[in-house]
Amino acid sequence: MSSIDTSTTTSSSVLDQYSNTTKNVDKPKTNEMGQDEFLKLMIAELNNQNPLDPQDNGEFIAQLAQFSTVEGLDKLNNTTEGMSTNMRSSQALQASTLVGQSVIVEGNELGLLLNQGIVSGYSELPESASDLKLSITDENGQLLEQIPLGNHAAGELSVRWDGLNLLLDGEILDLDYSALNRQEFYVDENGEQVLDEAGNPVRAPYPPGEYSFKITGNVAGSTEEFITLMSARVDSVSLSPTGAATLNLAGGQRAAMDEIKQIVNE
Structure with missing residues (x-):
């Protein structure tokens, strides 16, 4: 009975390969792995795993869940950063409308x-x-x-x-202006008090x-x-x-x- 050679079986997980790929592959625009690359690595791991010792289903599902969580957190961080930028821009705009007020x-x-x-x-x-x-x-x-x-x-x-x-x-x-400490009145160029329509002297403010x-x-x-x-x-x-x-x-x-x-x- 022929034996099965397990020497070429990969021991690294999908996430290990995911990490190595992002380090070794030169991508001028981004070093992040998309869903397509992840699925290709996952299929490659399944094809090369040891048939006598296949990966545990629970471990495999956990890796998928972890990838989904990391991807979700990345999207959440990007969304939060965008919201923060918009809030700062909105605050600056609101502040500028207060000039002169x-x-x-x-x-x-x-x-x-x-x-x-x-x-x-x-x-x-x-x-x-x-x-x-x-x-x-x-x-x-x-x-x-x-x-x-x-x-x-x-x-x-x-x-x-x-x-x-x-x-x-x-x-x-309704103030009692006569009780104020300041009793200053407007005067004209001749030094005469300026009168209002009722004939009362016009008080000068502080x-x-x-x-x-x-x-x-x-x-x-x-x-x-x-x-x-x-x-x-x-x-x-x-x-x-x-x-x-x-x-x-x-x-x-x-x-x-x-x-x-x-x-x-x-």
């Missing part, structure tokens, strides 16, 4: 009032507060005005100030500069101070090598996109 960002407690402009403040009240007061200070920390705001429910509180008039949550606040707001109020019988963030104009946008966008704010401050609390229409 004002934003309220985390940690910014100093606002820049431009000529005939508006500066905004934003605060979150954890619970209802009474006898609220807005303190306005200049860049040197000097207290300029302390304006009563009344009572306010828990939630977002926003103030907008043009150097004279004040809006609370979008509504003009000049352009950096200002900060502080809001305090009574909560459950005790005085509380609430963190107040200020608006800043977006002058430009910088992009990192990875595509992350950074907002360059007026006054030299910088902020990431995820630090934006609110976009303000000023």
Whole structure:
């Protein structure tokens, strides 16, 4: 009875041959093996395996499953990378639309009032507060005005100030202008006060500069101070090598996109 020569039987698995082929075959565009090459190697292994000791079915199925998993992960990685690139491009585009607008960002407690402009403040009240007061200070920390705001429910509180008039949550606040510390009025070229249609002197606002707001109020019988963030104009946008966008704010401050609390229409 003739014997079967097993000396030429390959002992390497399909995945071993798959690995060796990717190392030895010169492919200018890619060193990855496609499904066709994999199937050819699989058939070659089946043809050359030892008939007396064939590959276990479970092992063979496991190799197929492993190849499928690796191929699926490669496709998933490519898809994820593509999505990440698209997200970075979208973020850069969104950031560019903010140039010239004002934003309220985390940690910014100093606002820049431009000529005939508006500066905004934003605060979150954890619970209802009474006898609220807005303190306005200049860049040197000097207290300029302390304006009563009344009572306010828990939630977002926003103030907008043009150097004279004040809006609370979008509504003009009825101020007692005679009680303000600043009592400056416009004058004409002759040094005479400028009058409005009712014959009253026209008040002059605070000049352009950096200002900060502080809001305090009574909560459950005790005085509380609430963190107040200020608006800043977006002058430009910088992009990192990875595509992350950074907002360059007026006054030299910088902020990431995820630090934006609110976009303000000023």
